[in-house]
Amino acid sequence: MKFTNGYWQMREGLKAFFPAEVHDIEIKGNSLIVYAPCRHIRHRGDTLNCLLFTVEFSSPMEDVIRVKICHHKGRIEKPPFFNINEKSDVKVEIVNGDEYASLASGQLKVRIKKQGDWRVEFLGRDDELVTESSFRNMGYIVMDSGETYVHEQLLLKVGECVYGLGERFTPFVKNGQTVDMWNEDGGTSSEIAYKNVPFYMTNQGYGVFVNHPEKVSFEIASEKVSRVQFSVPGEYLEYFIIYGPEPKKVLEKYTDLTGKPALPPAWSFGLWLTTSFTTSYDEKTVNSFIDGMAERDIPLHVFHFDCFWMKEFHWCNFEWDERVFPDPEGMLRRLKEKGLKICVWINPYIAQRSRLFEEGMKYGYLLKRPNGDVWQWDMWQAGMALVDFTNPEAREWFKSKLRRLLDMGVDAFKTDFGERIPTDVVYYDGSDPVKMHNYYTYLYNKTVFEVLEERYGKGGACLFARSATAGSQQFPVHWGGDCTASYESMAETLRGGLSLGMSGFGFWSHDISGFEHTATPDLYKRWAAFGLLSSHSRLHGSSSYRVPWLFDEEAVDVVRHFTKLKCRLMPYLYAAACEASQKGIPVLRSMLLEFPDDPTCSYLDLQYMLGESLLVAPIFNDKGIAKYYLPEGRWTHLLDGRVVDGGRWVKEKYDYMSLPLWVRPNSIVAMGAVDTRPDYDYAQDVTFHIFQLDDGSVVEAEVPNICGQVEMRVRAERKGDIITVTVDNATKQWNVMLRNMTPVEVIKGEKVSQDYVGTYIRAEAGLNEILVRV
Numbered sequence: 001m002k003f004t005n006g007y008w009q010m011r012e013g014l015k016a017f018f019p020a021e022v023h024d025i026e027i028k029g030n031s032l033i034v035y036a037p038c039r040h041i042r043h044r045g046d047t048l049n050c051l052l053f054t055v056e057f058s059s060p061m062e063d064v065i066r067v068k069i070c071h072h073k074g075r076i077e078k079p080p081f082f083n084i085n086e087k088s089d090v091k092v093e094i095v096n097g098d099e100y101a102s103l104a105s106g107q108l109k110v111r112i113k114k115q116g117d118w119r120v121e122f123l124g125r126d127d128e129l130v131t132e133s134s135f136r137n138m139g140y141i142v143m144d145s146g147e148t149y150v151h152e153q154l155l156l157k158v159g160e161c162v163y164g165l166g167e168r169f170t171p172f173v174k175n176g177q178t179v180d181m182w183n184e185d186g187g188t189s190s191e192i193a194y195k196n197v198p199f200y201m202t203n204q205g206y207g208v209f210v211n212h213p214e215k216v217s218f219e220i221a222s223e224k225v226s227r228v229q230f231s232v233p234g235e236y237l238e239y240f241i242i243y244g245p246e247p248k249k250v251l252e253k254y255t256d257l258t259g260k261p262a263l264p265p266a267w268s269f270g271l272w273l274t275t276s277f278t279t280s281y282d283e284k285t286v287n288s289f290i291d292g293m294a295e296r297d298i299p300l301h302v303f304h305f306d307c308f309w310m311k312e313f314h315w316c317n318f319e320w321d322e323r324v325f326p327d328p329e330g331m332l333r334r335l336k337e338k339g340l341k342i343c344v345w346i347n348p349y350i351a352q353r354s355r356l357f358e359e360g361m362k363y364g365y366l367l368k369r370p371n372g373d374v375w376q377w378d379m380w381q382a383g384m385a386l387v388d389f390t391n392p393e394a395r396e397w398f399k400s401k402l403r404r405l406l407d408m409g410v411d412a413f414k415t416d417f418g419e420r421i422p423t424d425v426v427y428y429d430g431s432d433p434v435k436m437h438n439y440y441t442y443l444y445n446k447t448v449f450e451v452l453e454e455r456y457g458k459g460g461a462c463l464f465a466r467s468a469t470a471g472s473q474q475f476p477v478h479w480g481g482d483c484t485a486s487y488e489s490m491a492e493t494l495r496g497g498l499s500l501g502m503s504g505f506g507f508w509s510h511d512i513s514g515f516e517h518t519a520t521p522d523l524y525k526r527w528a529a530f531g532l533l534s535s536h537s538r539l540h541g542s543s544s545y546r547v548p549w550l551f552d553e554e555a556v557d558v559v560r561h562f563t564k565l566k567c568r569l570m571p572y573l574y575a576a577a578c579e580a581s582q583k584g585i586p587v588l589r590s591m592l593l594e595f596p597d598d599p600t601c602s603y604l605d606l607q608y609m610l611g612e613s614l615l616v617a618p619i620f621n622d623k624g625i626a627k628y629y630l631p632e633g634r635w636t637h638l639l640d641g642r643v644v645d646g647g648r649w650v651k652e653k654y655d656y657m658s659l660p661l662w663v664r665p666n667s668i669v670a671m672g673a674v675d676t677r678p679d680y681d682y683a684q685d686v687t688f689h690i691f692q693l694d695d696g697s698v699v700e701a702e703v704p705n706i707c708g709q710v711e712m713r714v715r716a717e718r719k720g721d722i723i724t725v726t727v728d729n730a731t732k733q734w735n736v737m738l739r740n741m742t743p744v745e746v747i748k749g750e751k752v753s754q755d756y757v758g759t760y761i762r763a764e765a766g767l768n769e770i771l772v773r774v
Helices: 247-258 283-295 328-336 355-362 392-408 433-456 487-501 521-531 553-568 570-583 599-603
Strands: 014-017 024-028 031-037 052-061 064-070 092-096 100-105 108-113 119-123 129-134 139-143 148-155 162-166 177-180 196-202 206-210 217-220 227-233 236-243 271-274 302-305 341-346 412-415 537-539 608-610 614-616 625-630 634-637 643-645 648-653 661-663 667-671 686-691 698-704 710-719 722-727 734-739 745-748 750-754 758-763 769-773
Touching: 024 092, 031 100, 031 108, 052 100, 052 247, 064 100, 064 108, 064 148, 108 236, 129 236, 148 236, 162 487, 196 217, 196 247, 206 227, 206 247, 227 236, 236 247, 247 570, 271 283, 271 553, 283 302, 283 328, 328 341, 328 392, 355 392, 392 433, 412 433, 487 521, 487 608, 521 537, 521 553, 537 553, 553 570, 570 667, 570 698, 667 698, 667 710, 686 698, 686 710, 686 722, 722 734, 758 769
Parallel strands: 271 302, 271 537, 302 341, 341 412, 686 734
Antiparallel strands: 014 139, 024 031, 031 052, 052 064, 064 236, 092 100, 100 108, 108 119, 119 129, 129 148, 139 148, 148 227, 162 196, 177 217, 196 206, 206 236, 217 227, 608 614, 614 661, 625 648, 634 643, 634 661, 667 686, 698 710, 710 722, 722 769, 734 758, 745 769, 750 758
């Protein structure tokens, strides 16, 4: 929300108060509390009729400083509250000197100026200024209507760019934007979003998490162009400064604070195919798609039943429409005999015709209006109500309906919706309905995820979720929502995924070729390459089927090619997935995360890194023209083996069977021996592709098993013309491909082939070292 009218004046209809100076300092345990009046105190009379800010600084974990700004602390704050993983043994250093008071945690320090005008500085390594809040930045606003707000404004340095704030389809760099944290169902073509996360990070090595689930308003260089302002209604504002200083470390610490993504099961990384939304289908139709994929040698791993597996006007009753699915248990058994996992669509809404409506109303499981009526409306489903997930009995009731589907053979749930949550309601636990608007999705997806973990264990649960807020990254996977069959929408989809990755979410997908309308064969093929080089890959649409042969025969070849490529990349991709789960660094990541010192990478939103080593630049036009940037170094094209120098922009043309897919120099990419499925023994006959190994360099990589445990560690080192490759658990056969390295003399190991691509060397089980001279 904007409160100013230009530099000099405040807007009409409000009064603004700002801390003017430090009046007193109090140290209480590991907290530094500053009392700041709204005017300079020259004599005792100035303390009368004067607003006093209480600003408390503390540290929930190393390199993180909490700031709580409070006006009146007597207001009872109702839930919900974000869960903060605060550590009890944080070492802080508090100093109360003559000129400054300070609190230090790890490499981060907050310093408050005690003399003169109000000024708070956040300092990093070597006391370098990270950001600051000074006079008229921190404030308390009283509207003529009686509403009150607390705001903060943090400095943006020259060239500083802001990212994150959830899955946003607007420009990737958020400078100049006004962003309100309010979940809405708006598709991918507007500034509103399904996944609002009150966390941003910048290219200056820090992040800011505003610890409020309600509507937080951000003005990112859009009110004061050198500031990020954030404001909340009420009497207090709490935020955290999270210091990296490397961007990956910022995400790691933010997800330490709010929760790490769970590791999805390996099978979920395969190709998903759905019935689409409003199409007609039965078991015969479903089998025609599944058998058609098999006949065309396209590996298929998950089949998803969208809305109309249930009878119209009955969503959600969690019962198969008997008119088209008379034998659901038998059908699912037959599908699973074909090696498929099964996903079904659900949402938290209970239509009036659902058999669950009367039951939910009788036992108080549905959200109520203040007068005790069940809250209902006719948007989406006639007379629909919402499950009250603050009620433990309602959660268990909802879970019981899902368990019956798991008993039938369902493996995953697409948890659609959860954004259109009313505020004129009363929750079972007394939660504030405004704060619950965004937080509702957290409870909804947590409830469903718990059912899946209960049945399939840690690492076996997988959602396909649309709505989210801070902390929802713990319940993967999330997808980008309703995009359109156009190149413009494909680009906005990628921007959303990049922004979500900068908000702590490790796993993300999107509707290949767009949800609304039907893509041209050209767009379908280009989007398929992009989709199958994302963490998760799904063919889904609105009013038409998305099987490739309905577009053209070349589309069949493209989907087959990239699906098999993804399956072979699974040792590399699942290692990246494990890193996402352990550290909070996304599988699909912005260029900035890998190249923070390259200023060009601060602005790139049409390309990305898939893991730390693969650069992907989707093609966004029907001419096949790719325009992308390669950072410094000698890069190798994964598919055709070309080697080029980076540090420049590239423009070139690609056919449908390729796209810019470049491997970073000094990289190891582990590729598997199986191209038909994503869940297999990655270590058996794995091939370590080694790229552009510089003299004196040492590179390491890990190969997990499908449970996420490290099964192999590989280390490649080059000294002069000798390359040594060592594996620390060589119980299975493994191989090395020295890309673009010929001729090669093999000192230890068996040379199998040598050509323009490189040199292929085999190590039998038990041999833990390959030694070559190049």
